[in-house]
Each structure stands twice: as C-alpha cells, then as structure tokens.
Amino acid sequence: MLPQLSSLDDFRTALGGAPVQDQTAVAGAAARNGQLTKPPGALGRLEDLAIWYGGWRGSARPEISAPQVIVFAGNHGVMEQGVSAFPAEVTAQMVINFEHGGAAINQLAKLAGARMDVHALELDRPTADFTKGAAMSQDDLLAALKAGWESVDPSADLLVVGEMGIGNTTPAAALCCALFGGEAADWTGRGTGVDDAGLANKTRVVAEGVALHQSAIRDGLDALACLGGREIAAMAGAIAAARVLRIPVILDGFICCAAAACLLQTADGALDHAVAGHQSAEGAHAALLAKLGKQPLLSLGLRLGEASGAALAIQVLRGAIACHSGMATFAEAGVSDS
Ligand SMILES: Cc1cc2ncn([C@H]3O[C@H](COP(=O)(O)O)[C@@H](O)[C@H]3O)c2cc1C
C-alpha cells in the first residue's frame, strides 16, 4: 500500500522505510538459474537481471505482463537565461504530440507492450529561474512529487519514467553538481544541441545556481526544490512509489538519472529496485551512472529523453525473464549437466 503524502518529511519517511527484496525469491531464482539448460553464466547479465527482477516481484519464476511508461512534462524559469537550442513552447507542443501518438516514446512504448501515460505539470507556470531564487517552493515540490507518486499503477510489474521539458538538462546538471560536487563544466552538456557559446553560457548558469543554493542543500529533496523542475520531481516521486510498491524500475537518460540521484541522496538503498536502461550521449551521463553505481544495459548514442532508452531496454529485461522463466532445466530436458 502506498501511504498518502502530506509533507516532504512523509516522503522521506516512506522512502527510508521502503521494503527490501524478497530474499526467498532471490534464493529461489538463483537456484533455478543454476539448473537451466546452458553453461553456468552463459547468459551473462541477463541472469543477474532475472534474479534481481524476481527478488523484487517475490517470485523465483517471474513474468512481465504489465509494464507502465510515464512521461512527465514541465517548464523551466531558467530558460530566461538562454540555456536551450529550442524555445519553451516546444514542451507543450510535444505533449500534444505524445497524446496523438507521434513521438519516439509512443513507438517504443507500443513495441514494448507498455501502457503509456502522460502528465503535463502546470506548463503555464514555469519554475522560477534558479539563478535568482529557489526553483520551487516546498508546496510546489510536494505537489510535483505527489503527481509522480500517485501516477504509478500499483498493479504494474515494471516502471519506466521519462520527461519532456525544454531546458531541463540545465537543472539536471545543477542537481548533479550540487549533490556530487566537482565543477559545473563536469556536469553540463549540450542537451538539444547548443553550440560552444551556448555551452559556456549554460555552464555559467549551472555554476551560479549551485553557488547560490549549495548552503541550503542537505539532501536530495532540498536540491530538487532549489534547482530542480516539476517533471524531474515527478519522476523522483514515481520512482520512489515504485520502490515502496516493489515495482522494478528501468532508468532512462541524464535527466531521469538526475531525478533518481535526488532519491539516493535522500535515503540509502532508494534505487536498489532500479537498473540503468542506457547510457545517453549527454556528456555527463556516464559519470552520473558511476555515482549511482549502475551499469547501463544499452549504449546507442541516444540523447532524447522521453523515457526512450529505458523503453527500449524493456525488451532486454523481457529477454532475461523469458529465458529465466521459460527455459527447461537439465532434469526436465534430459540434458547432461556436466
Ligand atoms: C522536439 C523535441 C523533442 C524532445 N523530446 C525530448 N527532448 C529532450 O530535450 C530537452 C532537453 O534538452 P535542453 O535542455 O537542451 O532543452 C527535454 O525536453 C528532453 O526531454 C526533446 C527536445 C525537442 C526539441
């Protein structure tokens, strides 16, 4: 059951007290994996994935039958600083495109057999420019976290979250810089494709934002309020709800992983139910994945967001589960095991 959230501390408490994997299912899945008709370890990381997934679902022989893809959209006050190659109105235009089935994620979610939901979060009320003040009030942050928290279908057995928010590689970079340290330039990339002057400007904006807010940031939720965005907070809320509901998550690109990082910097173990779907071409995604301790399933040079890389990785996880749960054991097939 998902508790109601009345405050940010409720969120911290629910995340900190979330249940862990079912160890009986982990042991059962590992035992089954050892009996399947293949040389030990021959399915590589697919074997680990199947055992991990079974542990979260509480089954030694799990299935994926109800994957959910959720795309959150938000607008950003920091766009006033000229941080994207595209104008802010593209966010709302793309939401309509999602609703009409015309975006990349529509095709990939359909191919993965996933339900897809789109939540536009107050697009007419962008966050504040974080170089001037906090991006969101505590109430706005709570509302965005709740939008994500309440959007997860408790009967889903796999969750993928993604975003649409022109300008949002800038808050994502600022969140990483505030949470993990280093220089603004280490975390700032080209997003939709800003030129060298644009990248220098973006780096300045990230550095200014982090310098302004660093002293107010004690955990990931503080960072989200100061430097985040509504769709970033909603992704964090949904990933956290999935943790509480023991629904495994596939993380998407740089922005999704920045949202996930805010959870990890709020509660240890907050991302134990998550794997990295892919490594994005956005410059700092590899470094961010290393901070999260996650190895990507795919690396295809994608730099889109929208949950696209994670939706594609659903097929990899489906492959792992199909082998794990569908293969015969040596005894069943009458194959000699040594
Ligand atoms: C047509 C279009 C579709 C997109 N779908 C995702 N993004 C991606 O690009 C944006 C982040 O890059 P930046 O920080 O440079 O603005 C986000 O909206 C992200 O989801 C898109 C961007 C565009 C232009």
Ligand SMILES: O=C(O)c1cccnc1
């Ligand atoms: O890695 C991502 O998710 C990404 C990169 C560039 C632009 N939008 C999203």
